[in-house]
Amino acid sequence: MPEIADQHRRNTVLVNLRTQTFVRRRSYTDSTGALNPASDTINIHPLVHEILRTIHRQLAPPDRFVGLLVVLMGCAYGWIVTLRREGAFFPVEQLLVHGEWILALAGTVTEPPAQDAGQRQQIYVYRCAKMYLRCEIANCYA
Numbered sequence: 001m002p003e004i005a006d007q008h009r010r011n012t013v014l015v016n017l018r019t020q021t022f023v024r025r026r027s028y029t030d031s032t033g034a035l036n037p038a039s040d041t042i043n044i045h046p047l048v049h050e051i052l053r054t055i056h057r058q059l060a061p062p063d064r065f066v067g068l069l070v071v072l073m074g075c076a077y078g079w080i081v082t083l084r085r086e087g088a089f090f091p092v093e094q095l096l097v098h099g100e101w102i103l104a105l106a107g108t109v110t111e112p113p114a115q116d117a118g119q120r121q122q123i124y125v126y127r128c129a130k131m132y133l134r135c136e137i138a139n140c141y142a
Contacts, residue, residue, distance in 0.1 A: 096140035
């Protein structure tokens with residue numbers, strides 16, 4: 001079940017991000033003015049996004065990217081289900097924006113060869129995570 005960090009922790013993280021990168025804190029509400037768990041967020045300068053994407057594209061070995069996508073989808077699952085059920089669509093839209101880029105990057109990654117049963121299982125889980133992300137993006141469009 002997703003949990004929202006307390007206000008002090010959120011403020012600490014956001015202050016650190018603001019002092020170390022080009023970000024602006026934003027607070028978003030839905031059409032009725034209600035807040036949701038993704039309302040307190042930041043806008044990151046497009047240049048910072050491009051730098052991070054370049055780093056991931058060039059420096060992350062394929063097996064590390066495989067693990068990152070699996071962890072992302074494992075963490076996102078509870079949030080996506082809960083927020084969609086509550087009608088909080090802003091976070092779901094954020095998934096759409098970032099998810100399409102992640103899938104495009106995943107399409108450029110060559111899966112590492114599976115040399116044993118553990119690696120085969122990791123590749124299988126990675127493929128399931130990619131498929132889950134594709135399904136969630138389709139749900140966002142729906």
